[in-house]
Amino acid sequence: MKIGILGTGSVGRTIGTAFIEKGHEVMLGSRSTTNEKAMSWVEANGVHARHGSFRETVEFAELICICLNGAFAVDVLQQAGPSNFIDKIVVDVTNPLDFSNGMPPSLLSQYSNTWSLGEEIQQQLPGAKVVKALNTVTANLMVNAQLVNNAHHHLFICGNDVAAKNAVRELLAHNFHWKPEYILDFGSIQSARLTEGIVPFWVGAMQVLGTPMFNYLIVK
Amino acid sequence: MKIGILGTGSVGRTIGTAFIEKGHEVMLGSRSTTNEKAMSWVEANGVHARHGSFRETVEFAELICICLNGAFAVDVLQQAGPSNFIDKIVVDVTNPLDFSNGMPPSLLSQYSNTWSLGEEIQQQLPGAKVVKALNTVTANLMVNAQLVNNAHHHLFICGNDVAAKNAVRELLAHNFHWKPEYILDFGSIQSARLTEGIVPFWVGAMQVLGTPMFNYLIVK
Numbered sequence: 228m229k230i231g232i233l234g235t236g237s238v239g240r241t242i243g244t245a246f247i248e249k250g251h252e253v254m255l256g257s258r259s260t261t262n263e264k265a266m267s268w269v270e271a272n273g274v275h276a277r278h279g280s281f282r283e284t285v286e287f288a289e290l291i292c293i294c295l296n297g298a299f300a301v302d303v304l305q306q307a308g309p310s311n312f313i314d315k316i317v318v319d320v321t322n323p324l325d326f327s328n329g330m331p332p333s334l335l336s337q338y339s340n341t342w343s344l345g346e347e348i349q350q351q352l353p354g355a356k357v358v359k360a361l362n363t364v365t366a367n368l369m370v371n372a373q374l375v376n377n378a379h380h381h382l383f384i385c386g387n388d389v390a391a392k393n394a395v396r397e398l399l400a401h402n403f404h405w406k407p408e409y410i411l412d413f414g415s416i417q418s419a420r421l422t423e424g425i426v427p428f429w430v431g432a433m434q435v436l437g438t439p440m441f442n443y444l445i446v447k
Numbered sequence: 448m449k450i451g452i453l454g455t456g457s458v459g460r461t462i463g464t465a466f467i468e469k470g471h472e473v474m475l476g477s478r479s480t481t482n483e484k485a486m487s488w489v490e491a492n493g494v495h496a497r498h499g500s501f502r503e504t505v506e507f508a509e510l511i512c513i514c515l516n517g518a519f520a521v522d523v524l525q526q527a528g529p530s531n532f533i534d535k536i537v538v539d540v541t542n543p544l545d546f547s548n549g550m551p552p553s554l555l556s557q558y559s560n561t562w563s564l565g566e567e568i569q570q571q572l573p574g575a576k577v578v579k580a581l582n583t584v585t586a587n588l589m590v591n592a593q594l595v596n597n598a599h600h601h602l603f604i605c606g607n608d609v610a611a612k613n614a615v616r617e618l619l620a621h622n623f624h625w626k627p628e629y630i631l632d633f634g635s636i637q638s639a640r641l642t643e644g645i646v647p648f649w650v651g652a653m654q655v656l657g658t659p660m661f662n663y664l665i666v667k
Contacts, residue, residue: 328561331641339560341553369547383648411655421551421648428603428641432665435631444653444664446596 231256231288233281235264238320238366239294243275245370247404254418256284260317278332281307285396290316291355297344298335304351313354316391319345320361320369322426329402331430334423347389356391359419360384360399360410363429365439372405382410385418411445416425435442451476451508453501453523455484458540458586459514465590467492471620476504476527501527510536511575511616517543517564518555524571532573536611538641539565540581540589542646551650554643559611565639569607579639580604580619580630583649585659592625600662602630605638631665 228251232239235257243253254277255265265278277287285291285307295303300321304312323338338344345359361369363383372378382405386392392412399405413421433439448471452459453475458571465471474497475485485498497507505511505527520541524532543558558564565579581589583603592598602625606612612632619625633641653659 331638333561333640336560340556341548380666411652413651413655416649418551420553421651425645427649428645431633431638431641432631435633436665436667438667441665441667444666445656445661446664447497447656447658447661 228252229254229287229289231284231291232294233284233291233295233307234296235262235268236294236296238369239292240264241366241370242292242294242320242361243276244272245403247275250263251275251402253277254279254284254287256281258303258306260297282311285311285315288315290318292318292320293348294320296326297321297338300344301347301351304348309352310354312352315355315359316394317348317352317355318361318395319348319357319359321348322362322423324426324430331427331434333427338423340420340424343417343419343423345385345416345423346434349416351363356386356388357416358384358391358395359416359422360395363422363425364442365433368440368442370403370404372399372409373441375440376393376444378404378406378409380409380444382442383418383422384410385413385416385422387415448472449474449507449509452514453504453511453527454514454516455482455488456514456516458589459512460484460488461586461590462512462514462540462581463488463496464492465623467495471495471622473497474499474504474507476501478523478526498527502531505535508535508571510538512538512540513568515538517541517558519566521567521571524568529572530574532572535575536573536614537568537575537577538581538615539568539577539579541568542582542643544646544650551617551647551654553647554581558643560640560644563637563639563643565605565636565643569636576606576608577636578604578606578608578611578615579642580615581635583642583645584662588660588662590623592619592623592629595660595662596664598624598626598629600629600664602662603633603638603642604630605633605636605642607635
């Protein structure tokens with residue numbers, strides 16, 4: 228599958244590398260086509276790895292992962308051209324975190340409590356099938372659920388398109404070892420308010436536990 | 448121990464009854480001394496159960512549990528007299544939920560993201576030792592952790608007074624079967640932003656799971 232990754236930070240590069248290892252073609256998109264992190268990532272990841280502008284990446288891709296700093300995401304999507312996203316699945320991994328007052332972060336006020344970045348992204352890309360996913364775990368765990376508790380822990384997804392959510396569930400199961408029955412569907416993209424809203428707690432828990440390598444297992 | 452419960456809703460009555468069963472003396476505080484729920488609770492719970500005004504309840508108690516609707520909590524604390532709380536442990540079980548736009552709720556905007564009800568309560572009661580606890584699980588689970596996964600799941604507490612937090616941890620362990628090592632200390636009362644902030648998610652999870660009888664086990 229042709230997968231586009233928007234963002235060259237550790238999340239984007241980690242997901243990009245993991246998809247390459249599973250046989251996909253990946254383009255890493257960035258603002259500048261001379262982005263050093265992107266160029267060295269391409270060099271390290273072989274013939275199925277490439278790099279382009281945000282727009283080229285979305286044009287190339289059948290499925291797009293948004294791995295941007297939440298504060299800049301909307302601007303990047305406009306640069307990439309919303310019409311290029313039409314009918315494509317967009318996996319939104321972003322979190323609208325505000326670290327300006329130290330740790331743990333708060334949410335950016337415009338994407339907190341009664342609105343979310345996931346909803347904003349769906350609104351910016353009305354033709355896309357936005358699925359919020361993976362934003363509640365650390366990058367290395369995103370791409371290998373088995374790193375914690377033999378993959379017995381939960382992921383939370385939401386989005387307006389049921390078929391797109393099922394496709395993302397299968398993608399994560401086949402590529403990243405997530406157990407499908409541990410991927411809980413929280414309903415429409417409005418639930419991004421909930422799944423983004425727990426991320427400041429996650430950072431606090433990381434500080435308490437001394438590691439980002441953990442997740443929640445819901446027990447009944 | 449003499450325990451005061453502010454609030455006669457299901458959380459307050461459930462906690463009150465559970466403390467009575469463990470041999471404590473409990474006063475249930477309400478706005479009106481002819482509160483019907485409080486009177487029938489007293490009748491059902493024997494000689495160690497009593498009922499009073501908010502002020503009488505705080506004067507009576509060595510330890511106070513706040514089990515109020517988050518929207519009215521500050522008003523009630525002022526009625527009860529902040530000076531009556533001095534040097535007492537206050538277990539804050541409240542959540543500042545706003546159900547006015549349906550389910551799942553958001554947080555009341557004045558207690559969201561960069562401020563919390565827990566912090567507000569500590570500010571309103573500067574002489575008290577406020578410990579935020581129990582607000583992330585359903586009432587019946589608060590008072591019997593063994594109802595889920597043999598008590599292997601986590602509770603999150605925070606507060607400015609370390610000795611008070613340790614006393615609450617012991618209280619919950621001795622009375623309500625919480626395993627002390629599963630009660631994670633998130634630091635100062637500022638972390639109420641985090642532990643209140645996950646409650647809208649909890650409501651969404653309850654809808655997905657079809658039961659409120661669940662909790663999070665953090666796995667590494």
